[in-house]
Amino acid sequence: MALNVIDLNSDVGESFGNYTIGLDGEVIPLISSANVACGFHAGDPSVMKRTVRIARENGVAVGAHPGLPDLMGFGRRQMDVSLEEIHNYVLYQVGALQAFASAQGVKLQHVKPHGALYNMAVQNNEIWDAVARAIAALDPTLILFVLAGANRQHLESIGTQNGVRIAFEFFGDRAYNPDGSLVSRKEPGAVIHDHEAVAEKVLKMVKEGRVVCIDGSEIDMAAETICVHGDNPAALALVNNIRKSLEANDVKIAPPQTFL
DSSP states (O other): OSOOOOOOEEEOOOOBBTBBBHHHHHHHHGGEEEEEEEOOOOOOHHHHHHHHHHHHHHEEEEEOOOSSTTTTTTTTTTTOOOHHHHHHHHHHHHHHHHHHHHTOOOOOEEOOOOOOHHHHHHHHHHHHHHHHHHHHHHHHHEEEEOOSSTTTHHHHHHHHHHOOOOOOOTTTTTBBOTTSBOTTTTTTTTTTOOOHHHHHHHHHHHSSSSEEEEEOOOOOOOOOOOETTTTTTTTHHHHHHHHHHHHHHTOOOOOGGGTT
């Protein structure tokens, strides 16, 4: 079924100390939801505060992007941690960003796990449940961003059990396997830098509910939010072209809190 409204999100606020990552000032005005790093995998208090401000000034919804405590690995290395630890990591990080948001008169919209934590959750639904429980304890109006794919019904049930809304996410600049999972970043072609190819891929998902996989096959795909990674060197061109393509096809870009 063709969609007439979709969210466009990006992972931002990933600079740290003297290290600058991403194009936040240029990308944030072009998206509708910002996933802000919370200090574990990237970001720091000053960056968190500044990123919330940029989002607020541009009318962009703010969400927390909690990750594993792995600055050196940018949160992309899996760790042997318990469900209780994951629950506490999410509480800690979302709570920190809530403080910076509240101080600027901003209410958080969503939570999207980062990197390895996200991928671990894709492989283990108990992790999604641990994250959902943490969200429900902090603010049950927060929306949980999860990977769109074959596991939709089970993830919807996790949201229902915890009283948390779910937004299914499509990765415009990532390649998909035929089972609906993301191709590992270790594999060639996992991240797509061709902005025209990404825009075409996104439009196909929005209009046809289908995605072409890395092996050329097609699968069904339904999502409410589209991610473009802010640390992708082609992020600005990617977001610009996705916006132009969607708007030219009468698709409205809006944060999920306005339509979920």
